[in-house]
Amino acid sequence: MTPFFIPARLRLSARRKRTFAPYLYLTPSLLVVAMLMLLPMAMVVTYSFQRSAVLQPDNSFAGLMHYREIFADPVFWSSLWHTLYFTLASVVMHMVIGLLFALMLNSPRINPALRSVLRVLYILPWLFTQVIIAVIWRLLLEPNGIVNSILTSLGIIGSRIEWFSNPETALHAVTFANIWAGYPIFMVSILAGLQGIPKDLYEAADIDGATGPQKLFFITIPQLMPIIVSISLLDFIWTMQVFPLIWLTTGGGPIYATEVLSTYTYKLAFAQYNLSQASASAVVILLIAIGLTLFYIRHQKAR
Structure with missing residues (x-):
């Protein structure tokens, strides 16, 4: 040794x-x-993968039976389409509104006192829970609400509209409410990114005679792109799983007009008590969420 x-x-x-x-x-x-x-x-x-779970325990293996049933259900496909529309429209508008408000708050032309007031007002929707947001927008968009009164007085609409009860407007109304509720996270993130962009880039652009739009599209947005992409991916995952706002405003109706994957799965489980089929629908949602999460992680590693 x-x-x-x-x-x-x-x-x-x-x-x-x-x-x-x-x-x-x-x-x-x-x-x-x-x-x-x-x-x-x-x-x-x-x-x-069980024939009947929990309520009528039947542990026998059912294979892909429940998956075939939900894929054969036209309500599932309409729910998937509504989910995609609701999510994509919300994420895009969150990004656009958040960028515009962040640029406004970052502008040196705004009085500091006014900037502080606007910052509080713009971030206000972020402080409310989805239950409160649902109540607010149900009151605003009811037939005798303030929105109908303003639009009628301006001559934009001829008669009062039941926004959440009309199949043609319900999905748009819910999406609008979610857009109002979700843009602050983009605004705060982009505002932080704007304050981190080196001033030298803008000074060099001024020397070269660049205009405001040119500085926006060739300096500001490229510098913000990592933040925008990251927040957009996270917002896509979060928005796809929204349940309380839709459930408390429309309940997925009228006539499945606002049915999304989350409300579709909830009704299978707690209205029809088909827990096995609801589990299959939940697995589909889980796989979509996992796919988006993996894409987000790969993007973060690439940065």
Whole structure:
């Protein structure tokens, strides 16, 4: 035995302790995640392959029967289309409105006192829960509400419209309410990004004689693009899963006009008590969310 054998072994043991110690600290959190997230997801996946789960326990393997049933249901496909419309329209308008308001708040032409007031007003929708937002917009858009009164007095509409009860306007009304509720996260993120853009870029552009639109499209937006893409991906994931706002304003109606995947799954589970089929629908939503999350993680690593 050489005199250096024992110290080397001790060094190896210490190195292993340093390697595994962080994982030991994470163990309680990992156990909580496993119990609150992984276990329920595993149960939902299991239920989706059973003939009848929970209420009428039938653990026999059903294969892809419930998946075939939801894919054959026209309401599922209309819900998927409504989800895509609701999500894409919301994300795009969140980005546009958030960018415009952030540019306004970052402008040196605005008085500092006015800027402070506008900042509070613009961020106000972010402070409300979806339940409060649903109540606000139901009151504003009811037939005798202020929106109908203003539009009628201006001659834009000839008669009062039941925005949430009309199949032709319900989805647009819910989407508008969600746009109003969600733009502040873009505004705050983009405003932080604007304040981090080096002033030298704009000074060099001024020397070259660049106009305002040229500086916007060739300096500001390219510098903000990593923030815009990241927040857009997160907003897409969050908006796709919105439930309380739609449920409390329209309940997915009228006549499935605002039915989205979340309300469709909820009705399968708690209105029709078809928990196995609802689990299959939930698995589809889960797979879409996982795909978007992986895309977001890849984008973050690419940055």
